[in-house]
Amino acid sequence: MMTRFWPAAAVAIVLASGACGNDTRDTGAADGTGTATVPATNVSVSEIRLGNAVGGDKRVAEETDDFRTTETIYASVATAGISPNATLSARWTFQDGQVVSEDTQTIAPNGPAYTEFHISNPSGWPTGDYKVEFFLNGQSVGSKDFEIK
């Protein structure tokens, strides 16, 4: 009786430990130091959009990655989850690596939310390729490339 039960029990234990492994993913620093501080948050980024306007809901309605030199560039970031304190940052860079602008928005979302970042240049944008990268609590969560013609 025991010998017939044992293999099934072993499989159950292996499956259970596998599931635990998924729940306890390593949240240490990428460099392996294991010293990264992961804030008590369960916020995640669910959508990033670029465009030349946002609505009252802070969301880019019409996506584009081509802009003119006089346009304001908007990026909307959709987040899901709840946190008493989360920081969302956008780093805009030019093709040569120059940082064009960097902005941080501190939020305490209690459900789905949109955060918009925008940049404008009264002198007109230099034409070329740009990139905007987003960080949630200091960790990269996505980026978008765009071009100004």
Place this chain on the structure above:
Amino acid sequence: MGLLDNLFGGKKDKPRADFSNVQSGSSSTAPAPKSAPYAAPSKRTYTVVAGDSLSKIAKREYGDAQKWPVIFEANRDKISNPDRIHPGQVLTIPPAS
């Protein structure tokens, strides 16, 4: 190397793009975090009565007469001689360090 650079156009310094006038901003539909509640400084005052000394006050306030210098330092503007305090003087009693 300089000749090759000249021939092939290498190492010519392009003027860096100027982003000094860039304006930026952000906003969110998510509420802002609540700031930590203001913690009022835990300073108290004490009005000196006849027969008081700094060590007596320290004993009463901190449970340790040896901490009189804490009160003395916090009241330098009112006390020039720690052995001479006067009834009616209002002393600041800082938190015990």
